[in-house]
Amino acid sequence: MAALLEVENLRVDIPLGAGDLHAVRGISFHVDRGETLCIVGESGCGKSLTSLSLMGLLPPKAVRQADKLFFDGIDLTQASQGKMSDIRGNRMAMIFQEPMTSLNPAYTIGNQLEEALLRHQKVSGKEARERAIHLLEKVGITGAASRLGQYPHQLSGGLRQRVMIAMALMCGPELILADEPTTALDVTIQAQILHLMIELQKEFGMGMILITHDLGIVARVADRVAVMYAGQIVESGTVNEVFDNPMHPYTQGLLRCIPVPGKTRRGEPLGSIPGIVPSLIGKIEGCAFANRCRYTFQDCLTTDVPLAETSPGRGYRCLLSDQQCLENAKEVA
Template structure:
């Protein structure tokens, strides 16, 4: 059985605003196993980044954790002081942020920025820290690293800056790496290179990754398991094959239907907008956008229904008494492909 290194249970986070309390995270639970990649996917505003920032103790001043726990090495991160969190950040849990330019200090040489975590967390002297910074700069694929280690962020391209941000995050060999949409600002070719680099580095240093994205296409070659988030809740989770080929939640259907494939002839947008989390709906938060919604969806939140030992979805369509519906054509094709794959592997 895989070793569980992070366990988030019933996490609830509100943001206090002039208009009232925004219920941003509403009873979220998930875990992370050693050496695996867990992808958290969903539209902008679904709560992905807020969830992961809570793991780092980096929530905004107007945020309040009103319930739940984040267990790391049998200790609740939420109960740690800021000083204790400073010893964890960068050393044991590191984060790659979305925009590499705003993640780097424009006034500091990149060698200094990579060496700094080593000097702070590992108490490595400056000369040795710079030598290790040079090693990891080569590891992330920066050419002429010996000369470039003394350059400033503006002297690098976007893809190179993202590699430097990855180097800073990995220099202390953290147990957990949180990648918050690390390829959003990059073109497709550079995206593929960065994703391949992360996979290679993960294998070398045996770190566990939480990968945040709104792009399911990125997830396919990156993740072991996937959690689908909507309106501050996880609505479906399973292995990457289960989510891609046997999705059960209409929201997951919508995300997959809006993703280009080699066989798709047209892309379908999910109609409508996410609910206002100042006043979340009492039923299924996706009900207003769900063409398969039933009366109970408006009245009651669905529980998680078990699809397999590793696959769960919070949709009333999985209730034994629910009417049978035909998913979109692309989803039916995926179901058929999944059935064929599982039949062949038996």
């Protein structure tokens, strides 16, 4: 059976005064029904623009191109505005980092939840209300019926995020795109919300793309992982493949930055990868990670690095040999 979402050679360009900013530089991936793909990478790597481009919600100047962009067999590159807004919210829903960007302060929670369903599906007001209450209960909100009359500002950040998850689920979407959905919350609430999302995702059999810069989260929830750097996928594989044998020096660097229970001492500063993501304006010569990589040699600065696929879905973008990468991976463990 074809994948729920198929993406081939997706590009997003933003024309700026200084030249074109190539925010997403030819990425390919797929999401199956019921599975979680985590897209991970530092800030500025093109993760958000990737998800916005799938939803057809890019900023006005941005240009999206793709060799293939199929959702359940529908070619999204050919879909009209009307068709897109039909799919959006109804079959594909997005959860943002900051709930206030998608909750309207002027309307009650009940109003917004019900509207999400009434806009897309032929149901009565009563049915919409019942579903809203059901989902608020599902996301762990007590006294759900009495919450319907409240406004977003009357809720805590954690509750607002739960409401947004409920809103995304109103129409029973097949694919959820969650862009750093817990980053704005404090750590204990983060864990609760993530746990909830994974439970709901399994219960409803949805595909999910979870975007995060936190590899600790990835380890807990991902089926497969795509590591993004400077607008490209530099490594992909199942969560075990990537964590057991991180091949790309960037993935290895990210893994060195996460605390290891029992190994990292309390208060010990975490590692970070020295240097910064290169400018995405214009063409990047050679490997985008070369200026930060501990293994860089001359060819890295001049040679475009192809994605080497070692098996279907498993690949990485580095000029070092498999053998060398495996050796380097041992240093991370």
